[in-house]
Structures are given as C-alpha cells and as structure tokens.
Amino acid sequence: MNFDLGPDQRDAAAGARDFYRGSASPTAAREALEGGAVAPGRKALADIGFLGITVPESAGGAGGSLLDLAVVAEQGGAVLAGPSLATAARAAVLVAGAPHLAAQLADGSAAVAVVDGPLPGSSPSVDAAGATLFLGLDDDGALVVGEGEATPGRPLDATRGLASVRLTSRRVLAEDAGQLWARARQVAAVVLAAEDLGAADAAVQMAVGYAQQREAFGRRIGSYQAVKHMLVDAWVGVDQLRSLVWWAAWAADAAPEELPLAASAAKAHAAEVLERAAEACVQVHGGIGFTWEHDAHLYWRRAKVDRLLLGDAAEHLDAVARLAVAGALG
Amino acid sequence: MDFDDTPEEAEYRAGVRRALEEHAAELLHVGAGEETVDAATAEAELRRTQRVLYEAGLVGVTWPREHGGRGGTLVQQAIVQQELARARIPALVNHIGLGMCGPTVIAHGSDDQRRRYLPRLLRADDVWCQLFSEPAAGSDLAALRTTAVRDGDDWVVNGQKVWTTLAHVADHGILLARTDPQRPKHAGLTMFVVDMHAPGVTVRPLRQMIGSAGFNEVFFDDVRIPDSERLGEPGEGWRVALTTLMNERVAIGGAGSDLGVPVETLVAHARQRLPQLDHDRQVLARQAVGRAVVASLATRYTGYRRFTELSRGGVPGPEASAGKLAGTAAAKLVADAGVRLLGDDAVYAATAEGDETWQRSQGFLPGLAIAGGTDQVLRNILGERVLGLPPEPRSDKSAPFAGGAR
Numbered sequence: 165m166n167f168d169l170g171p172d173q174r175d176a177a178a179g180a181r182d183f184y185r186g187s188a189s190p191t192a193a194r195e196a197l198e199g200g201a202v203a204p205g206r207k208a209l210a211d212i213g214f215l216g217i218t219v220p221e222s223a224g225g226a227g228g229s230l231l232d233l234a235v236v237a238e239q240g241g242a243v244l245a246g247p248s249l250a251t252a253a254r255a256a257v258l259v260a261g262a263p264h265l266a267a268q269l270a271d272g273s274a275a276v277a278v279v280d281g282p283l284p285g286s287s288p289s290v291d292a293a294g295a296t297l298f299l300g301l302d303d304d305g306a307l308v309v310g311e312g313e314a315t316p317g318r319p320l321d322a323t324r325g326l327a328s329v330r331l332t333s334r335r336v337l338a339e340d341a342g343q344l345w346a347r348a349r350q351v352a353a354v355v356l357a358a359e360d361l362g363a364a365d366a367a368v369q370m371a372v373g374y375a376q377q378r379e380a381f382g383r384r385i386g387s388y389q390a391v392k393h394m395l396v397d398a399w400v401g402v403d404q405l406r407s408l409v410w411w412a413a414w415a416a417d418a419a420p421e422e423l424p425l426a427a428s429a430a431k432a433h434a435a436e437v438l439e440r441a442a443e444a445c446v447q448v449h450g451g452i453g454f455t456w457e458h459d460a461h462l463y464w465r466r467a468k469v470d471r472l473l474l475g476d477a478a479e480h481l482d483a484v485a486r487l488a489v490a491g492a493l494g
Numbered sequence: 495m496d497f498d499d500t501p502e503e504a505e506y507r508a509g510v511r512r513a514l515e516e517h518a519a520e521l522l523h524v525g526a527g528e529e530t531v532d533a534a535t536a537e538a539e540l541r542r543t544q545r546v547l548y549e550a551g552l553v554g555v556t557w558p559r560e561h562g563g564r565g566g567t568l569v570q571q572a573i574v575q576q577e578l579a580r581a582r583i584p585a586l587v588n589h590i591g592l593g594m595c596g597p598t599v600i601a602h603g604s605d606d607q608r609r610r611y612l613p614r615l616l617r618a619d620d621v622w623c624q625l626f627s628e629p630a631a632g633s634d635l636a637a638l639r640t641t642a643v644r645d646g647d648d649w650v651v652n653g654q655k656v657w658t659t660l661a662h663v664a665d666h667g668i669l670l671a672r673t674d675p676q677r678p679k680h681a682g683l684t685m686f687v688v689d690m691h692a693p694g695v696t697v698r699p700l701r702q703m704i705g706s707a708g709f710n711e712v713f714f715d716d717v718r719i720p721d722s723e724r725l726g727e728p729g730e731g732w733r734v735a736l737t738t739l740m741n742e743r744v745a746i747g748g749a750g751s752d753l754g755v756p757v758e759t760l761v762a763h764a765r766q767r768l769p770q771l772d773h774d775r776q777v778l779a780r781q782a783v784g785r786a787v788v789a790s791l792a793t794r795y796t797g798y799r800r801f802t803e804l805s806r807g808g809v810p811g812p813e814a815s816a817g818k819l820a821g822t823a824a825a826k827l828v829a830d831a832g833v834r835l836l837g838d839d840a841v842y843a844a845t846a847e848g849d850e851t852w853q854r855s856q857g858f859l860p861g862l863a864i865a866g867g868t869d870q871v872l873r874n875i876l877g878e879r880v881l882g883l884p885p886e887p888r889s890d891k892s893a894p895f896a897g898g899a900r
C-alpha cells in the first residue's frame with residue numbers, strides 16, 4: 165500500500181498554490197459579489213493549462229489523472245478561485261468522444277458549462293454565467309451540446325458563476341449517454357470536494373491563527389477549550405476529507421468500480437466539513453468575523469452554496485447506503 | 495498511489511492465511527460483531543490461542559528478533575491484524591502487554607528484564623496489565639498517589655490502582671508510582687514491573703456498565719519490588735509512561751482498522767433489515783447507514799495515510815490521537831445505525847433470535863471514549879500539539895506534589 169501523493173503531484177500542488185495565490189483571493193471573491201470579475205477567470209486557467217489537465221494530449225490537454233487535477237483544485241479552493249475545475253473535469257469526461265470540443269475546452273476558446281435539469285431549460289448550473297457552450301442530457305438520454313442564454317440569480321457566492329440556462333440551439337453528441345453523464349457528475353463531485361477541502365483547510369488555518377493571538381480575560385482565546393475543541397473537530401474533519409478526496413480521485417482512473425461510492429462519500433463529507441470549518445471560522449473571530457471586510461464570510465458563502473451543488477449531503481448519503489447495500493464495499 | 499499488496503506482501507498474506515487454516519482447530523474464534531471474549535471465563539483458550547499464533551510467527555511481528563519477535567515490518571503487522579480479524583480470532587489475551595507494556599520494556603528495560611519477560615509475554619505464558627490510573631488520577635495521571643519507598647535493595651509499594659484491564663488474570667504489570675513527593679508531580683514518578691502474584695497485591699474485579707467484568711481495582715499493601723525491576727531511572731517515570739501512552743493510541747486508533755463493529759457487518763445487517771421497514775423508515779435508515787459508512791471510510795483511509803507514513807520509517811506523532819477520536823465517533827454511528835435497524839427489537843438487550851451484537855457494541859463504546867485518553871483529553875492534545883494552540887494556564891506543574899499542588 166502507498167496512500168500518498170507522488171513527487172510530481174506534490175510539485176504540481178506547489179506550483180498551483182503559487183499560481184492561485186497570485187491570481188485569486190478572498191478579496192477578489194468579495195469584489196465579485198459587487199460586480200467584479202471572477203478570478204483568476206477562464207482565460208488564465210486555460211493559459212496555465214488547468215482546464216485541460218484531464219484532456220488527452222492528442223486534444224491539446226495534459227492527459228493527466230483526476231488525482232493530478234484534484235491536487236490543483238484543492239489549491240484553487242483555498243483562495244476561492246473560479247471558474248471551478250469541477251466544470252472542466254466534468255466537461256472533459258463528456259466530450260471525450262469529440263476531440264475538437266475537448267481542444268476548445270482545454271485552450272479556453274469555448275467557455276463550456278454543463279447544465280443540469282430538464283432541457284431546454286436548466287436548474288442553476290455552475291459556471292454557466294458567461295459560458296458560451298453548454299452540455300446537457302436531454303429527455304431521451306442523449307448528450308447534447310448547444311448555445312444558450314444564461315440568467316444568473318443574485319449571487320450568494322459569486323465565484324461559482326451560477327445561472328439558469330435556456331438552450332437556443334442543440335445537437336446530439338452521443339445517444340444513450342446516461343452512464344457517461346453519471347460518471348461525469350461523479351467526477352465533478354470529487355473535484356468540488358477537492359476545492360472544498362482547500363477552502364476548509366484555509367478557513368481552519370485562518371481561525372487557528374487568530375485563536376493563537378487574540379486575547380480575552382487575560383488569556384489567548386485558543387487556550388479556552390470551547391474554542392480549542394471546536395477548531396480540533398474542524399481540523400479532524402479536514403484531515404479525513406483529504407483521505408476521501410484522494411481515494412475518490414484515485415479511484416476514478418485506477419478503480420472505476422469504486423468511483424460512485426467514493427465520490428458520494430467525498431461529496432457528502434465535504435459539504436459538512438466545509439460548513440463546520442467556515443462556521444467555526446466566523447465564530448472564532450467574533451464581531452470582526454461578521455463584517456463585510458473580513459474574509460471569513462467568503463468561505464462561509466462558499467460552504468453554504470457548495471453543500472447544495474451536484475447533490476446535497478442527503479442525496480449522497482443515500483447513494484452511499486444504496487451502493488454499499490448493493491455490494492459496493494465488497 | 496495504490497492499495498494493493500506487493501508480490502512479497504501477497505505472498506506473506508497467503509502464508510498467514512495458510513497458518514490460520516492449518517491451526518484453526520487450536521484457535522478460539524468469535525461470531526460476527528463480537529470483538530473480545532471474557533478473559534475470566536475463557537482464560538485457558540485465550541492463552542492457548544496466543545501461544546499457537548506465536549509459534550506460527552504471527553505474534554510480535556515487528557518486535558526485534560533478539561527479544562523473541564520476528565523483526566518484521568509494520569506492513570506485515572497490519573496484514574496479520576487484517577487476517578486475524580478476517581478469521582474472526584478475538585483480541586489477543588495479551589493485547590495490553592503486546593501493545594503497551596512490551597514496547598515499554600523494550601524501550602526502557604534492562605537486558606535482563608527483556609530476556610526474562612518478553613518471550614514469555616509473546617507466548618502468553620505471562621499476561622500483562624497496565625497499572626496507571628487511580629481513583630484520584632486518570633486524565634491527570636501525574637496526580638497519582640501510590641507510593642514506592644526505597645528500602646535496601648527493594649521498593650515498598652502502597653496504594654490503589656483502578657480500572658485495570660485484565661488485572662484479574664495478569665501475571666505482571668507495569669506500575670507507575672510516586673517515589674519523591676517533594677518534587678513537582680511529573681518529576682517524582684518511577685516505573686516498575688510488578689509481580690501480580692506477590693504478597694500484598696489484591697485484585698478485585700469491577701463490573702462494567704454492560705455487565706461483564708473487564709477491569710479491576712488493585713490494592714498494594716507493603717508490596718516489595720526489587721530495584722532490579724525498575725524501568726528507567728528513579729524520577730523518570732513520566733517519560734517512560736509517555737512511551738506507553740503513545741503506543742496505546744497507535745494500538746487503539748492505528749492503521750485503518752475499524753474500532754467497534756466493522757462497517758461491512760453493518761452493511762450486511764442493513765441488507766437484511768432494510769426491506770422489513772416501511773418506506774419512510776427506509777429513507778431515514780439509509781441516511782443513518784450512509785453517514786456511518788462515510789465516517790468509517792474516512793477514518794479507515796486516514797489510517798491508510800498514517801500507515802503509509804509509518805511504513806516509510808516515520809514515527810507516530812500526536813496525529814495518532816485523531817485516529818482514536820474519529821474512530822470512536824465513527825464506531826458510535828455504526829452501532830447506532832445497527833441498533834436502529836433492529837426495529838422493535840432495538841429496546842431489548844438481544845433480538846428475539848438472541849443476537850446481541852449491536853447492543854453490546856453500543857454499550858461498549860462509552861468506555862472507548864474514556865479509555866486510553868478521553869475524547870476531551872485527546873482534543874486538548876491535538877489542539878496544542880498539532881494546531882499549536884496555547885495550553886490552559888496551570889498551577890500544578892512546578893510546586894512540590896506534597897505541598898498540595900495536586
């Protein structure tokens with residue numbers, strides 16, 4: 165057994181950390197709420213190659229594994245970057261049979277989003293705001309691609325680019341695509357969980373840093389058990405989420421039969437871990453944590469939105485139970 | 495990244511399986527969901543089981559050869575543990591000796607002690623117990639009051655220990671005692687090996703909340719321990735105890751094995767019980783099962799990560815406490831889901847068919863949240879040693895113990 169990242173993945177994570185820290189931030193996430201652009205934005209992500217990590221080399225991508233992508237996504241999550249690499253990973257699965265689309269996805273020449281819900285309309289879909297090309301599943305189970313009009317709602321977390329879409333054109337890419345669609349959604353759930361891992365880790369670190377310094381009643385607040393134990397529980401959750409994310413991402417390529425259960429486990433856990441971390445982060449900061457200028461609420465917003473995207477915890481816990489009972493644990 | 499056995503590991507595993515099959519008739523087995531067998535009623539079978547396993551090379555896998563071990567790797571140790579669980583062999587009678595006392599003797603004992611004790615411990619010729627906790631010293635272990643006073647070549651011990659697992663069948667124990675009350679509480683302690691059959695040692699079994707006898711009170715009245723049975727220097731007892739406690743948390747929360755009932759057992763139970771519930775109840779029960787499975791897998795895979803670090807030569811750090819903390823929480827979710835799936839039978843101590851798996855697990859878990867570091871103490875350790883949060887102010891660390899700073 166060797167359950168650890170390889171040296172290349174560690175290097176990739178370090179590189180991604182530098183890139184994301186230089187190109188996105190909670191500050192940018194706050195500005196996006198007031199009408200600013202989502203950072204680093206699609207073009208920058210395409211230029212550095214992150215949109216094509218799982219796109220085959222023949223289509224201009226890096227031909228990497230989902231684990232390669234997940235370690236990068238974690239770093240994006242830490243600074244609340246957008247668009248989500250979950251969208252790129254999901255689209256890459258869907259367009260695997262259409263190399264020209266895969267190439268456009270990887271180089272950013274098409275702004276691709278994947279829409280959920282009955283076509284030609286859609287429910288709120290990630291990164292649909294500003295997208296130009298949409299992938300969806302029609303009533304007959306065919307994978308379709310087309311253009312459309314995106315209508316964003318008032319954002320709770322502007323970095324997610326959520327919008328409802330009405331397709332104005334569509335053509336069939338593949339008939340009978342139900343299984344492909346399901347797999348793509350599982351892959352996206354893993355990547356979203358990886359971004360949540362990064363965000364939760366950052367929120368815990370921020371809160372720990374404050375608890376080490378802030379004093380009340382003549383002591384640093386981190387010495388109070390009510391504060392300390394809250395932070396420990398949040399940290400344990402993050403540490404455990406990392407294991408589920410790595411396992412699920414690894415399974416996508418190395419043990420595909422384990423992916424459905426692993427992806428649901430990671431997504432269900434991510435929803436709860438990020439929410440706990442972000443709420444603890446606000447609470448530990450006291451009044452300053454409740455201000456617009458402080459970064460805590462941006463992680464809180466990410467938590468409150470992400471927990472509902474691509475299936476909430478209730479849906480994924482149900483899936484885990486059904487899959488396990490059906491024999492998925494062996 | 496991979497979760498597979500290497501060819502050598504696969505070969506080792508096959509050898510372990512062969513040995514367990516070959517000796518099956520001589521080994522004690524338990525039913526699904528049972529973890530332990532009452533040492534008081536099955537002592538002879540339990541000792542024989544460990545001896546047979548030792549002779550088959552499956553006990554003391556990682557211990558040095560010179561001390562009777564196999565000089566093997568942590569990976570081999572983990573394989574043996576998995577295969578013992580798979581074959582439904584109960585916890586070894588000397589699990590405290592193997593997990594805690596033995597490693598402490600290896601680290602701090604004299605050559606003579608190692609030679610005399612370790613091979614017999616491995617073969618379960620001697621069963622060991624850990625005599626740390628007292629009525630007034632549990633989490634705050636260094637507040638202990640049992641005294642050892644030097645008298646010629648001996649030490650004379652007086653006091654009381656409590657919650658001592660296995661003391662009722664034990665031959666030896668490691669005993670932490672106060673040898674210098676004039677020094678601050680952590681500095682005045684010394685560790686000894688005590689003969690549980692020595693004059694003046696009285697063991698009284700205590701009944702645990704689930705009804706069985708697992709731990710004891712132990713009284714020491716002028717018990718003489720030769721100085722040659724000291725582990726480490728006088729006054730160094732706290733440092734020696736930390737070796738024991740670190741091994742304990744790794745032994746309990748270690749390399750990805752489930753605490754409590756294995757999650758696969760819950761899943762099999764759900765497979766059978768879910769269809770008997772009405773639709774709304776099924777929906778709720780699946781939430782509980784899903785939550786228990788996620789928590790168990792999160793703990794298991796986190797154990798695999800720690801295990802990977804250890805197998806590369808890392809030393810167990812304070813993170814091991816997280817494994818026990820999270821493993822206890824996951825085990826509670828598993829037990830609770832298992833009990834709820836019983837329907838009307840859930841209010842009884844056993845099902846109509848006499849199955850007590852889930853109630854026993856539910857009743858055993860409160861003890862797991864206390865033994866080997868309570869949940870709260872583990873959170874303090876993690877907060878201070880992993881997150882770097884400040885400790886609480888303390889007034890008991892520097893004043894002489896006898897001065898009342900307890």
Ligand SMILES: Cc1cc2nc3c(=O)[nH]c(=O)nc-3n(C[C@H](O)[C@H](O)[C@H](O)COP(=O)(O)OP(=O)(O)OC[C@H]3O[C@@H](n4cnc5c(N)ncnc54)[C@H](O)[C@@H]3O)c2cc1C
Nearest residue numbers: 624625626627631632633657658659861864865866868870
């Ligand atoms: C099943 C079982 C087997 C055991 N086997 C052994 C054995 O073989 N050998 C042995 O020596 N001991 C054994 N113990 C004893 C065990 O180590 C102690 O019970 C444990 O350390 C707690 O000590 P205590 O019982 O004195 O409780 P206390 O320390 O009095 O704790 C009472 C409560 O106060 C809380 N508390 C205490 N200090 C703090 C703090 N600083 N911060 C926050 N909360 C705190 C605890 O979490 C707990 O909830 C066993 C216990 C059990 C339940």
